[in-house]
Amino acid sequence: xxxxxxxxxxxxxxxxxxxxxxxxxxxxxxxxxxxxxxxxxxxxxxxxxxxxxxxxxxxxxxxxxxxxxxxxxxxxxxxxxxxxxxxxxxxxxxxxxxxxxxxxxxxxxxxxxxxxxxxxxxxxxxxxxxxxxxxxxxxxxxxxxxxxxxxxxxxxxxxxxxxxxxxxxxxxxxxxxxxxxxxxxxxxxxxxxxxxxxxxxxxxxxxxxxxxxxxxxxxxxxxxxxxxxxxxxxxxxxxxxxxxxxxxxxxxxxxxxxxxxxxxxxxxxxxxxxxxxxxxxxxxxxxxxxxxxxx
Numbered sequence: 001x002x003x004x005x006x007x008x009x010x011x012x013x014x015x016x017x018x019x020x021x022x023x024x025x026x027x028x029x030x031x032x033x034x035x036x037x038x039x040x041x042x043x044x045x046x047x048x049x050x051x052x053x054x055x056x057x058x059x060x061x062x063x064x065x066x067x068x069x070x071x072x073x074x075x076x077x078x079x080x081x082x083x084x085x086x087x088x089x090x091x092x093x094x095x096x097x098x099x100x101x102x103x104x105x106x107x108x109x110x111x112x113x114x115x116x117x118x119x120x121x122x123x124x125x126x127x128x129x130x131x132x133x134x135x136x137x138x139x140x141x142x143x144x145x146x147x148x149x150x151x152x153x154x155x156x157x158x159x160x161x162x163x164x165x166x167x168x169x170x171x172x173x174x175x176x177x178x179x180x181x182x183x184x185x186x187x188x189x190x191x192x193x194x195x196x197x198x199x200x201x202x203x204x205x206x207x208x209x210x211x212x213x214x215x216x217x218x219x220x221x222x223x224x225x226x227x228x229x230x231x232x233x234x235x236x237x238x239x240x241x242x243x244x245x246x247x248x249x250x251x252x253x254x255x256x257x258x259x260x261x262x263x264x265x266x267x268x269x270x271x272x273x274x275x276x277x278x279x280x281x282x283x284x285x286x287x288x289x290x291x292x293x294x295x
Contacts, residue, residue, distance in 0.1 A: 021236040025231075025239070027084075031243075033242055033260055041073060042281050048281075060084060061083040062220045063084070067103070087220055088107060088218045109218070115162050124195035125191055128180050129179050131176070134171040137154075139153050140152045140154075141157055153167065154167040182209075184209065188209045192211050200213040205246040212246065238253075241260065247267055258274060258283075260277055
């Protein structure tokens with residue numbers, strides 16, 4: 001992943017239009033974006049988020065993380081307290097705190113589609129290993145590496161895990177994680193999209209060759225669009241932030257969007273603006289500037 005030089009202020013690419021619609025909602029990714037590399041939320045960022053909510057601008061956390069990993073921001077929810085998790089597969093109410101979240105909306109990957117995707121990708125990239133994310137459960141193949149700090153509920157081949165009578169059969173599948181130990185991450189993403197076709201939406205957010213497969217049409221952008229439509233908020237009224245390929249659709253959809261200083265090249269190309277890196281509080285820099293312009 002390419003490292004980008006320091007950007008001293010939030011700027012837009014191309015030039016800022018003469019008139020910008022006042023924002024009503026901020027949609028921000030977490031890892032590599034809102035969170036610093038140590039997974040903390042800086043005091044400056046906490047203050048900026050609170051100031052945005054105080055100004056009447058809703059804040060949505062939009063992440064690839066499962067709901068059970070949202071404790072990193074559970075102390076910083078304001079107002080509605082909703083988050084979009086699993087790259088759009090679920091909308092979660094965080095008000096209950098860690099372990100007590102409530103699923104407001106679920107957009108599942110059906111088991112037939114999941115099985116097709118596993119088969120097609122296994123054929124296209126031998127050596128691919130899988131893990132299965134459900135609303136509450138997490139299952140993986142025996143050879144899937146320890147990429148996550150948790151113990152899986154079950155160890156079995158993906159075909160068994162996804163069978164109609166398999167583990168967690170009463171829970172929807174939110175996404176499949178597909179890992180390859182040797183293929184270049186971007187090459188793996190391109191290969192998988194060709195192989196899987198319309199069976200699933202394929203993206204990635206990790207620097208390693210770890211892909212995330214969701215239901216057809218399920219993405220951060222499509223779920224965010226649904227949430228905004230329910231609130232009467234247009235895409236022009238959304239400001240979005242991200243750093244990895246799973247943010248591209250959201251950044252393209254939003255009226256204003258910012259790639260972090262540490263962003264993947266595809267994200268830089270998709271966003272309408274740039275800000276500084278996550279470790280330099282790039283999201284807070286833009287929010288502070290945005291609020292100052294409203295005065």
